Amino acid sequence: MKHLYIYILFIALLVSSSSFAQQTPGSKQTKAIAIVGATAHIGNGQIIENSVLVFENGKITSVNSGSANTSGMTVIDAKGKHVYPGFIAANSALGLVEVDAVRASDDQNEIGAMIPHVRSLIAYNTESKVVESMRPNGVLMAQVSPKGGRISGTSSIVQLDAWNWEDASIKTDDGIHLNWPSSFSRGRWWLGEPAGLKPNKEYANQINEVTTFITDSKAYLKGNKKPKHLPFEAMQGLYNGSQKLFVHVDDEKGIADAIYFAKNNNIEHLVIVGGAEAYKVTDLLKQQNVPVLINTPHTLPANDDQDYDMPFKLAKILHDAGIVVGIQVGNAENFQTRNLPFFAGTCAAYGIVKEEALKLITSNTAKILGIDSFAGTLEAGKDATLFISEGDALDMRTNILTQAFIQGREISLESHQTELWRRYSEKYKNQ
Known part of the structure; x- marks a missing residue:
């Protein structure tokens, strides 16, 4: 009985502590990804409108304007959005x-x-x-x-x-x-x-x-x-x-x-x-x-x-x-x-x-x-550490991230603050 009590206590502590744990790091990139249609802010002073940015194995392979062959890739439609280096x-x-x-x-x-x-x-x-x-x-x-x-x-x-x-x-x-x-x-x-x-x-x-x-x-x-x-x-x-x-x-x-x-x-x-x-x-x-x-x-x-x-x-x-x-x-x-x-x-x-x-x-x-x-920039050969924003990333009113990648891994944008925001949004939603 004593051992059962200790086991239950251990599980309870494990479950309670997991709610405070860090977001699990993103999984390694396994398939080429293409971000299409976004305004690409290269980070060196250049802008590419209607861009096609491709990265594979954690590295950027190309950044171009217009259309590109994206067959076999995971395609992210980012038309009207902006992509920036991390x-x-x-x-x-x-x-x-x-x-x-x-x-x-x-x-x-x-x-x-x-x-x-x-x-x-x-x-x-x-x-x-x-x-x-x-x-x-x-x-x-x-x-x-x-x-x-x-x-x-x-x-x-x-x-x-x-x-x-x-x-x-x-x-x-x-x-x-x-x-x-x-x-x-x-x-x-x-x-x-x-x-x-x-x-x-x-x-x-x-x-x-x-x-x-x-x-x-x-x-x-x-x-x-x-x-x-x-x-x-x-x-x-x-x-x-x-x-x-x-x-x-x-x-x-x-x-x-x-x-x-x-x-x-x-x-x-x-x-x-x-x-x-x-x-x-x-x-x-x-x-x-x-x-x-x-x-x-x-x-x-x-x-x-x-x-x-x-x-x-x-x-x-x-x-x-x-x-x-x-x-x-x-x-x-x-x-x-x-x-x-x-x-x-x-x-x-x-x-x-x-x-x-x-x-x-x-x-x-x-x-x-x-x-x-x-x-530091969105250029071929560099790490695919970048993000997609709905607007101007230097403006707090419009810098709303939809996706982010570090070395090609898609990462979570959840945080303790977003968890609290959702919790209290639900609390007062029907009041």
Whole structure:
């Protein structure tokens, strides 16, 4: 009798927990699929009306206008709809934080100041309800980045429909993240100091600490590597060019100093993350070929002397200066990542041509993250990570997804939010 009770309890727990489980990842593509009649937004600035997009074995095989032989294929009639490449959320905490107020569900910060060996990927939770809620808006890939410390750790890029972090990864350990020291600090009012900004007296020392770490790691890597030093070993990718250095910095002086720092230390691939005052150093960014992942535009100006609409028009200023620019979501609340397409839409409303704004979250971001060989655009040979929308995907009123695919697998667009919506729609339908 006791064993029967335990068995019944186990089944009850299993059934109750299944209602909270992640949507089962889509099955591998087994048959060629053709999406016909849609307006195809390629992601590189081009549009193809009345398109025929074919993908097989998870890869796009052709994108053309007009008619095509689709015999033997599964045909999706998308006349009057729009097809887009999957959007890419750069510098996100997706899968690392579930509930901000619950410390046990927050894995984005680790203890320590110089911890490049800490890998965000192994903490990525594929069953996160937050991750699940990204897909209905077309966000299908993300760079999962660590936070905190001076050198926060190593990020990776994932697709948002997987059984575990190994399945999710599409580029492992793509870059190391450095939080650049601020050249200004605010007065500590609780100690009677003026509350305004003042020069950071520790700025030079803080940069020297990073420089010393770089120098020591290079010496270690050139030596006999004994005793084993994991933080130093994790820096190897920056020096051989296989990884990028993502420097999180907003102020003009910090951006310039970070660029010269990377150059002086022979770090080949540098990305500025944030860049609120990047418009002041466009010539330097262009000259050194440094891309920028800007903050989300739905924010206040960084300083009192900035134009009130600077966050909205920064993308256009950098774009017009010939700088590769994308949007990152690191400063937004985790759940706000779902609004990524609408951030791009805001940039379009403030001067960038709509298809150029689309590049901020597709091809430009793919290029900055180093995944443009297989993601970011609807082109033959690239992953079939894409979606069909009833309207303009950068407009929250019309971005209504009907189908989405990741590497050719049709994925579920259900989420905890859609389940609640249906539940309460039924509750009040007859009242």
